[in-house]
Amino acid sequence: MKAVVNQQSVGIIYQAYNILTKKSYVGQTVKDLATRRSRHYSAAKTKKYKFAQALKKYAEKCWIWKVLIKVPINYLDEYEIFFISELNCCRDGYNSHPGGYMYEKNTGVIFDFYHPSYGIVSCTRKELQEKYLLNERSLSAVYRLIKFPDACCNGWILAKNKDRYSEIAKIHQVITLVHKTHGTQTLTRKEFIKFFGLENQRISEILNQKRNSSLGWQLPQEFRITEAKKNVELTHPVYGVHKLTRAEFKTKFGLTRHGLSGLTTGIIKTHKGWSLSKDEKPKHLRELFGENGANEGG
Secondary structure (H helix, E strand, O other): OOOOOOOOOOOEEEEEEEEOOOOEEEEOOOOOOHHHHHHHHHHHHHOOOOHHHHHHHHHHHEEEEEEEEEHHHHHHHHHHHHHHHHHOOOOOOOOOOOOOOHHHHOOOOOOOEEEEOOOOEOOOHHHHHHHOOOOOOOHHHHHHHHOOOEEEEEEEEEEHHHHHHHHHHHHEEEEEEEEEEEEEEEEEEEEEEEEOOOOOOHHHHHOOOOOEOOOEEOHHHHHHHOOOOOOOEEEEEEEEEEEEHHHHHHHOOOOHHHHHHHHHOOOOOOEOEEEOOOHHHHHHHHHHHHOOOOOOOO
């Protein structure tokens, strides 16, 4: 990313780096760095956000303050967001949100979000956070859904990226598990580990049906249909149409158990070139992709 500095009024993107924790805070200002630094320390006396508490906890000699870049003021939001993401300052640093004044101003704007379990939901970022997301700081993650086309949060993406859901889900390792207390959740592996304390190895064992559950989490019932009794009709551009048990598809064509489950539940559209035959698609998938099996919007 190159800075474009001209005769317009300019501001700075700055970094405060803690030499003990190796964590950073990134901010923007139209003032000089010394002035902004002084205001941070003044605010830290009464404020309780992450960076303020860090400034109170660590001595001034533990901090290195520097200007990262000078840019025209209308680019400040863009570069602040970029550097906060690049230096991982929000998830593993002292920033409380992904940056940019637009983050705080446009909280009432309606967006269309998509989730395979809920379909398309039109709501504000805050409504999505409060109704469907798990942690109180998910508003930062929702902001990323709007800013970045490959972003995914708790199984949610922007509705305009719905046709690419299987691709995005694969990147983020989105999976579906069910719990008596927490219900059915479609999250990434990292989110299951972070929010519920599941171990990565245990998740793999559940998905491969080498164990029934871990900490109360297990595969949804539709994922656990007995393979020996359940025939599935799949179509392949080379092998044609086959109606076999899941075990037979695994043995003959190398399909995986979770891939087959993703096909039959609609989380993914294709697996190793195979897709559900038209008559095999559940009603909600036929409505979503049309009776001919192709996505009508694509």
